[in-house]
Amino acid sequence: xxxxxxxxxxxxxxxxxxxxxxxxxxxxxxxxxxxxxxxxxxxxxxxxxxxxxxxxxxxxxxxxxxxxxxxxxxxxxxxxxxxxxxx
Numbered sequence: 001x002x003x004x005x006x007x008x009x010x011x012x013x014x015x016x017x018x019x020x021x022x023x024x025x026x027x028x029x030x031x032x033x034x035x036x037x038x039x040x041x042x043x044x045x046x047x048x049x050x051x052x053x054x055x056x057x058x059x060x061x062x063x064x065x066x067x068x069x070x071x072x073x074x075x076x077x078x079x080x081x082x083x084x085x086x087x
Contacts (some may be wrong), residue, residue, distance in 0.1 A: 007069055007076075014062050015079055019053040030080045035059075 022029050025048070027038045039056050042048040066076040 007065070007074060010065060011062075011076060012079055014058060014065065018055065018058045018062060018079065021051055021058060024051045027055070 010045045019029065025038050027034045029035065037061075038052055039059075041052075043052060062079065
């Protein structure tokens with residue numbers, strides 16, 4: 001799928017698109033329940049449903065890219081940064 005030097009750029013581009021479509025769908029990527037509900041529930045309008053389908057496809061692509069990276073010994077960064085516990 002990718003060359004070694006392209007993984008970080010591909011992830012960055014993919015994550016940018018995922019964040020865009022999550023915002024269009026009104027989904028908080030840190031909330032798994034919201035993601036699952038968005039992907040499970042079909043929407044009344046074609047535009048909203050198309051955004052949901054696009055988000056679904058992008059998330060699948062990210063999983064495939066992460067899997068490829070892990071198989072090659074790379075550590076993909078998380079899509080959503082962990083919450084800081086420092087005060």
